[in-house]
Amino acid sequence: MPPHAPNIEDLIKEVQSYNPQANFDLIQKAFEFAKKAHGNQLRESGEPYIIHPLATARTLAQLRLNSKTIAAGLLHDVADDTPVTIEDIEKEFGPEIAFMVSGVSKLGKIKYRGIEEQAEKLRRVFLAMAQDIRVVLIKLADRLHNLKTLKYVPEEKQKRIAMEALEIYAPLAYRLGMGEMKGQIEDAAFPYYYPNEYKWLMQNVRDKYQERENYIQKIQKMVRGELEKAKVQVADIHSRAKHYYSLYKKLQRHEMDLNKIYDLVALRIIVPTIEDCYTTLGVVHKMWRPLPGRIKDYIAIPKTNGYQSIHTTVFCVDGKIVEIQIRTEKMHKEAEYGIAAHWHYSEKGGFKDYLKKTFRFRVQPALTLQPPKKELLWIQQLQDWQKETKDPEEFLEGLKIDFFNNRIFVFTPMGLVIDLPENATAVDFAYAIHTDIGHRCVGAKVGGKIIALSQPLSNGQIVEILTQKETRPKRDWLEFVKTSDARSKIKKWLREKEGIILEKEVAEAPKEKQIPSLKKAKEKEASPAQVEVDGQTQILTHIAKCCQPQPPDSIRGYITVSRGVSVHKASCHSLAKIKNPEKLVEAKWKK
Numbered sequence: 001m002p003p004h005a006p007n008i009e010d011l012i013k014e015v016q017s018y019n020p021q022a023n024f025d026l027i028q029k030a031f032e033f034a035k036k037a038h039g040n041q042l043r044e045s046g047e048p049y050i051i052h053p054l055a056t057a058r059t060l061a062q063l064r065l066n067s068k069t070i071a072a073g074l075l076h077d078v079a080d081d082t083p084v085t086i087e088d089i090e091k092e093f094g095p096e097i098a099f100m101v102s103g104v105s106k107l108g109k110i111k112y113r114g115i116e117e118q119a120e121k122l123r124r125v126f127l128a129m130a131q132d133i134r135v136v137l138i139k140l141a142d143r144l145h146n147l148k149t150l151k152y153v154p155e156e157k158q159k160r161i162a163m164e165a166l167e168i169y170a171p172l173a174y175r176l177g178m179g180e181m182k183g184q185i186e187d188a189a190f191p192y193y194y195p196n197e198y199k200w201l202m203q204n205v206r207d208k209y210q211e212r213e214n215y216i217q218k219i220q221k222m223v224r225g226e227l228e229k230a231k232v233q234v235a236d237i238h239s240r241a242k243h244y245y246s247l248y249k250k251l252q253r254h255e256m257d258l259n260k261i262y263d264l265v266a267l268r269i270i271v272p273t274i275e276d277c278y279t280t281l282g283v284v285h286k287m288w289r290p291l292p293g294r295i296k297d298y299i300a301i302p303k304t305n306g307y308q309s310i311h312t313t314v315f316c317v318d319g320k321i322v323e324i325q326i327r328t329e330k331m332h333k334e335a336e337y338g339i340a341a342h343w344h345y346s347e348k349g350g351f352k353d354y355l356k357k358t359f360r361f362r363v364q365p366a367l368t369l370q371p372p373k374k375e376l377l378w379i380q381q382l383q384d385w386q387k388e389t390k391d392p393e394e395f396l397e398g399l400k401i402d403f404f405n406n407r408i409f410v411f412t413p414m415g416l417v418i419d420l421p422e423n424a425t426a427v428d429f430a431y432a433i434h435t436d437i438g439h440r441c442v443g444a445k446v447g448g449k450i451i452a453l454s455q456p457l458s459n460g461q462i463v464e465i466l467t468q469k470e471t472r473p474k475r476d477w478l479e480f481v482k483t484s485d486a487r488s489k490i491k492k493w494l495r496e497k498e499g500i501i502l503e504k505e506v507a508e509a510p511k512e513k514q515i516p517s518l519k520k521a522k523e524k525e526a527s528p529a530q531v532e533v534d535g536q537t538q539i540l541t542h543i544a545k546c547c548q549p550q551p552p553d554s555i556r557g558y559i560t561v562s563r564g565v566s567v568h569k570a571s572c573h574s575l576a577k578i579k580n581p582e583k584l585v586e587a588k589w590k591k
Contacts, residue, residue: 103135177338540564
């Protein structure tokens with residue numbers, strides 16, 4: 001066995017470092033059981049197979065998980081690769097550990113190929129999360145070690161496994177708030193999926209990393225000194241090197257110019273309280289001038305995966321630009337461990353009380369743990385959507401856009417934050433607020449100006465949705481909405497209220513039950529709007545009864561509360577009485 005290989009002694013020491021009251025007898029028993037079950041089995045590297053479950057369990061220990069989860073990590077391959085059954089495991093270790101091992105086993109048993117295989121795998125992952133999130137944590141740890149030993153796998157399999165890691169497991173770790181796990185998975189897969197790009201990066205950044213590391217060490221002492229003068233207690237201050245794959249993706253957005261990357265190595269400051277975070281920000285800005293527009297307050301507005309921190313970029317010593325991250329100890333723990341941080345607890349005494357306060361505990365089909373609802377609200381949303389999405393290709397595409405894509409934050413006029421994928425539209429926004437708001441949407445305003453419903457929204461915008469009671473969802477909306485939530489609700493309404501289904505569904509339906517397709521339904525619709533409002537043609541309009549303009553009359557629009565834009569003659573006496581000129585918009589007849 002190579003000297004660097006994981007062993008049970010190192011695993012026990014790791015667990016002791018954070019949980020002296022752990023059930024070490026259970027961990028030792030699970031190790032002995034797995035070692036005996038795997039017997040003389042070897043990995044493709046030629047190492048004894050037990051090395052893999054030990055490495056998986058070590059990762060779970062680094063996530064500070066409890067004894068039963070670590071035991072399940074040691075046993076996770078026993079039911080698949082040996083004669084031992086789940087029933088045998090339950091008899092020896094109880095229903096909770098058996099349930100976790102069974103869950104990991106099911107995630108690996110995929111009967112499909114291609115897109116269907118990927119979609120089915122993801123469905124099972126999310127089902128496992130809903131039942132017991134620890135099943136997915138074990139799977140992530142298992143996959144991470146497999147990636148680290150990918151060089152021993154046949155070359156034709158390497159790229160497929162690396163792609164799956166980058167497209168499924170790394171985004172999943174990110175959505176669970178596990179930043180370090182995401183970075184490790186991506187870095188392990190990077191050289192196999194993008195070998196040329198990886199080689200270029202290594203040749204160009206290795207020296208720069210060391211140079212920046214030395215520079216950060218220099219300013220670290222300066223910052224600590226100023227914080228002491230300001231009487232700010234510092235829990236920790238250290239440098240943070242950017243993961244290679246994350247750097248590569250960022251370089252793609254900056255013309256592959258390393259000089260435009262300011263967080264190659266960032267300075268991270270950890271303080272006790274939120275108040276200390278903002279005090280520290282003031283101290284840093286007093287020392288060095290911040291770059292305009294580069295202050296990101298993720299404490300006030302956390303990322304979608306729960307990440308909280310303040311990021312600021314400053315002109316530092318010798319004019320170099322540096323990113324500084326400021327957070328509390330709690331924020332740091334959750335940024336590193338994500339959802340796994342909810343299992344950081346002592347196993348002595350208060351275990352049952354902890355469960356009662358923090359989790360729902362149930363016994364169907366086995367003992368399972370549920371993390372607090374707000375942390376995994378997106379999983380519940382995804383499950384609801386899955387029930388209505390049967391097509392594997394649509395499921396996979398929607399998943400990548402809706403749940404694994406970059407996100408934006410958009411605000412209602414009352415300050416409610418709505419989390420949406422990039423390029424989402426006002427219709428997506430409306431449905432995210434409430435189904436009825438989406439169904440009755442007739443227009444939208446951003447910054448007081450009316451916009452087309454199909455126009456992509458931008459981060460930080462304040463959006464007001466205009467509604468009308470008699471309005472209904474439009475079939476054309478399906479051509480530009482981005483969220484699966486909006487798409488499924490529009491389709492459901494069209495099916496139930498108008499008896500319309502998509503052409504793909506028409507082709508699959510029995511002939512005697514076929515319903516008019518979307519294309520045919522469009523042909524029956526009235527001609528498109530004849531008025532352009534602020535250059536837009538997709539805005540709901542109606543002709544004002546007071547003056548009843550007709551081409552070629554000069555016209556103007558008035559934004560109503562619930563009926564879109566009312567079109568008047570430019571000379572209409574009603575317009576002269578309007579006290580709020582902001583509600584008037586330019587309009588002209590469509591040519």
